[in-house]
Amino acid sequence: MRKWKVVVTDWEYADLRYEEQVLSSEQIELVAVQCRTEEEVIAACRDADALINQYAPISRKVIENLSNCKVITRYGVGVNTIDLGAATEKGICVANVPDYCMDEVADHALALILAWTRKVVVANQAVKNGVWDFKVTQPIARLRGKTLGLVGFGKIPQALAEKVKPLGLRVIAFDPYVPEAVAASYGVQIVTLDQLCADADIVSVHAPLTEATEGLMGAGQFAAMKESAIVINTSRGPVIDEQALIHALRTGKIAGAALDVVEREPIDTDNPLLSMDNVILTPHVAWYSEEAAAEMRAKAAMGVVDVLLHGEYPKYLVNHEVKASVPLQECCPEARYAALV
Structure with a gap:
């Protein structure tokens, strides 16, 4: 059976241990890259089922070239790196982590x-x-x-x-x-x-x-x-x-x-x-503590799990309009997320 391909488009951490723990399933292949441009994202993610994004541009051009993508999650609160309108039109759920810091x-x-x-x-x-x-x-x-x-x-x-x-x-x-x-x-x-x-x-x-x-x-x-x-x-x-x-x-x-x-x-x-x-x-450090960083990374990965493994909308769905075209279950992640914090 084909594995779900999950791509981390870019990150600035020493490793991806929290993401790997959450996504440690035989059904998931985790691919980590360091994209900076639209072209790099398209090349790495064209056939991906899910993206975890930090700063790399997830523009309309990128989204139009994603053939399999079902969910994009973003480290942190802001989703200004992602074209929400294009994602919604494409039937892609977008999620963030609004409560980690x-x-x-x-x-x-x-x-x-x-x-x-x-x-x-x-x-x-x-x-x-x-x-x-x-x-x-x-x-x-x-x-x-x-x-x-x-x-x-x-x-x-x-x-x-x-x-x-x-x-x-x-x-x-x-x-x-x-x-x-x-x-x-x-x-x-x-x-x-x-x-x-x-x-x-x-x-x-x-x-x-x-x-x-x-x-x-x-x-x-x-x-x-x-x-x-x-x-x-x-x-x-x-x-x-x-x-x-x-x-x-x-x-x-x-x-x-x-x-x-x-x-x-x-x-x-x-x-x-x-x-x-x-x-x-100060250098955009307000969000940071060791605990907050771990929580953010784990929850971003869990948003992918919600969609791919459980067939649910991600807990922190941003583009609620996508529900009109994407029939998933409502998320019931209390125990799933409680284990992360």
Whole structure:
């Protein structure tokens, strides 16, 4: 009997042990490649039954050349590497792993908030340069009583809202898809984006990258903010118009930024953000812990198992419209997934 061919299109890990454990079936052949271009993906995956994807482009051109593919899963939350419309038209299920790093990203956003407001980076550098003087951090404002504005109110910002409660922050959020009652259950008020920008002392961006959210935070939003406000981003770089942010930082329209993501990654060596004293940068690390990485990889592989071995829609199906043309069973993976975490 022919084995199911599962291709990992690209990865950045030392090995694929978690994927191999989940896909250790006599019915599955696991093939690992390192594709960077559309042509490389097509050559490696033309006859594949499933793809596990990290950064390699799964464009319409690629999808139209997949003759057997039934499911594409992606490491992590974002699926912007995959043409969802083309996948749906082709009858391919697309799945992600939306819940593997909620605490990690919320923790990192909180760390950036505290690092910036308490001038931790400034103080650390001063001490290492031989300056033992608290005045290098002036001014520092008390955090309690300030307003935190969350752009997006999904699982990660909900976790962040819980984590900041002991700090005495007022929390507001902009998210047109979240009912006010849900936000209220976290003690959070839903507001418009304009109101959030005007009221917040700290703006923390958590919106996923979509056509609707690209450049969501732009010149108009920065112009509406307090000059003392700071911007945190642990979502995706292009959600912020980077040139508008740089201008706002240079002109003092806002006080600072702490960014785990930028428009182009790795960051360009001539990016002005690198030379700004009022900016903290980390290298897209908010998602990471050893436990989160293992969970993400195992769950991405399990999405393939859902479809190929169990005939079910993947637990984390993204393109629900595919159900109109692909008749699978609803996923019942509680025990299957519980064993992974």
